[in-house]
Amino acid sequence: xxxxxxxxxxxxxxxxxxxxxxxxxxxxxxxxxxxxxxxxxxxxxxxxxxxxxxxxxxxxxxxxxxxxxxxxxxxxxxxxxxxxxxxxxxxxxxxxxxxxxxxxxxxxxxxxxxxxxxxxxxxxxxxxxxxxxxxxxxxxxxxxxxxxxxxxxxxxxxxxxxxxxxxxxxxxxxxxxxxxxxxxxxxxxxxxxxxxxxxxxxxxxxxxxxxxxxxxxxxxx
Amino acid sequence: xxxxxxxxxxxxxxxxxxxxxxxxxxxxxxxxxxxxxxxxxxxxxxxxxxxxxxxxxxxxxxxxxxxxxxxxxxxxxxxxxxxxxxxxxxxxxxxxxxxxxxxxxxxxxxxxxxxxxxxxxxxxxxxxxxxxxxxxxxxxxxxxxxxxxxxxxxxxxxxxxxxxxxxxxxxxxxxxxxxxxxxxxxxxxxxxxxxxxxxxxxxxxxxxxxxxxxxxxxxxx
DNA sequence: TGGGCGGTGTCAGCCCGGTGTCAACGACTG
DNA sequence: CAGTCGTTGACACCGGGCTGACACCGCCCA
Numbered sequence: 001x002x003x004x005x006x007x008x009x010x011x012x013x014x015x016x017x018x019x020x021x022x023x024x025x026x027x028x029x030x031x032x033x034x035x036x037x038x039x040x041x042x043x044x045x046x047x048x049x050x051x052x053x054x055x056x057x058x059x060x061x062x063x064x065x066x067x068x069x070x071x072x073x074x075x076x077x078x079x080x081x082x083x084x085x086x087x088x089x090x091x092x093x094x095x096x097x098x099x100x101x102x103x104x105x106x107x108x109x110x111x112x113x114x115x116x117x118x119x120x121x122x123x124x125x126x127x128x129x130x131x132x133x134x135x136x137x138x139x140x141x142x143x144x145x146x147x148x149x150x151x152x153x154x155x156x157x158x159x160x161x162x163x164x165x166x167x168x169x170x171x172x173x174x175x176x177x178x179x180x181x182x183x184x185x186x187x188x189x190x191x192x193x194x195x196x197x198x199x200x201x202x203x204x205x206x207x208x209x210x211x212x213x214x215x216x217x218x219x220x221x
Numbered sequence: 222x223x224x225x226x227x228x229x230x231x232x233x234x235x236x237x238x239x240x241x242x243x244x245x246x247x248x249x250x251x252x253x254x255x256x257x258x259x260x261x262x263x264x265x266x267x268x269x270x271x272x273x274x275x276x277x278x279x280x281x282x283x284x285x286x287x288x289x290x291x292x293x294x295x296x297x298x299x300x301x302x303x304x305x306x307x308x309x310x311x312x313x314x315x316x317x318x319x320x321x322x323x324x325x326x327x328x329x330x331x332x333x334x335x336x337x338x339x340x341x342x343x344x345x346x347x348x349x350x351x352x353x354x355x356x357x358x359x360x361x362x363x364x365x366x367x368x369x370x371x372x373x374x375x376x377x378x379x380x381x382x383x384x385x386x387x388x389x390x391x392x393x394x395x396x397x398x399x400x401x402x403x404x405x406x407x408x409x410x411x412x413x414x415x416x417x418x419x420x421x422x423x424x425x426x427x428x429x430x431x432x433x434x435x436x437x438x439x440x441x442x
Numbered sequence: 443t444g445g446g447c448g449g450t451g452t453c454a455g456c457c458c459g460g461t462g463t464c465a466a467c468g469a470c471t472g
Numbered sequence: 473c474a475g476t477c478g479t480t481g482a483c484a485c486c487g488g489g490c491t492g493a494c495a496c497c498g499c500c501c502a
Contacts, residue, residue, distance in 0.1 A: 412460080415459095416459095416461070433458080
């Protein structure tokens, strides 16, 4: 779990950082609001532990920007004040939880953990054609319900073809998209990999060859 | 949003009920712990507002039973005491939030709302896959009912894999999510930790390697 | 019928990931 | 403070599967 700690009192900040790391979390520590927004613009955090009373950009403002931009980060706000008014305001700003100072460290841990349970990103769709199924995120492919054991290049090749629908894909394009390195134009890589892929796909053939053109998914005719 | 209010002081209970209803929530009110457990066994609530000092079955006990049975209900505990110790204990019992009496009604509403929001997309508190079980909040993991003794990094690695379902997770992603930002791109940390995690998980293997891709939970096929 | 494109068989090199080991580091204990 | 233990990550090494070149073949079409 990735956590960002934003706290201007350096001794406290470091201590929180070390403590959370000891609990197995990946922690970054920053000392002011601007630095926080900096980190947040480049890195995904599960939880942000945010001191409300920050010099420079105030904690409230940081919180507002977090909830505006990165909805996948939860905010635990630390505050020195304990009045009801403050607590309500904090929640109103989009903080997901708050903790009045001084706090017990075990309580901080418990709250960060609770916030860290977050939804996972949506799974991208699976590709289908003929009796083929390919799931890029799970890296599995099936033919007629039978799982295929494909090597990385074979998998990428099939994925590229499936993603192109029933369009003809030239060898040059396949080379560029699957190999993406500085491609020797005279390489036999596509040819060789295609052969092995076809062998694993079995009968009847599903990859059609278009002479002088390239390859296409689907039964001929 | 469905809310259950458990509070023995009837005047307060009714008042909370009416107030929350005015905020658009569906509220049931009960006056003691046994009645509460009764309702909880038949109805799904998003949030339970629970007085800690109840006659008969104590609030702590109710809370324990709620978290044991219906983990999809969030508990907001009301208590007369305000010490840090109490708060930690409450959270340890499985309460999700805590509100000391006396409180301002607007704060109660804000907190019930916040908990309700959290209840919707919450990932199930325990992660499961194959014969693996992992409870992030209690920091324990089991394989086939057998408790696993995992180091922090090993635990975080397994948690990250389990949270990704049967998706393939790349080493880079694992590095980013489990380790902190001092990310040496040539580190062997993932490799080494994965090895030790696998050793502790034992046979048969549950973490599949996808060459050039990463790792995935689950037996091949 | 011959040229050229694409399929096939084979093989050597290589890269990826697994493994064994060690040193550094921090926490705990006497 | 010294000693010990658990954790962590670097390093070196290994093995096997993957990969792509090469030579050859077969088929389609001029």
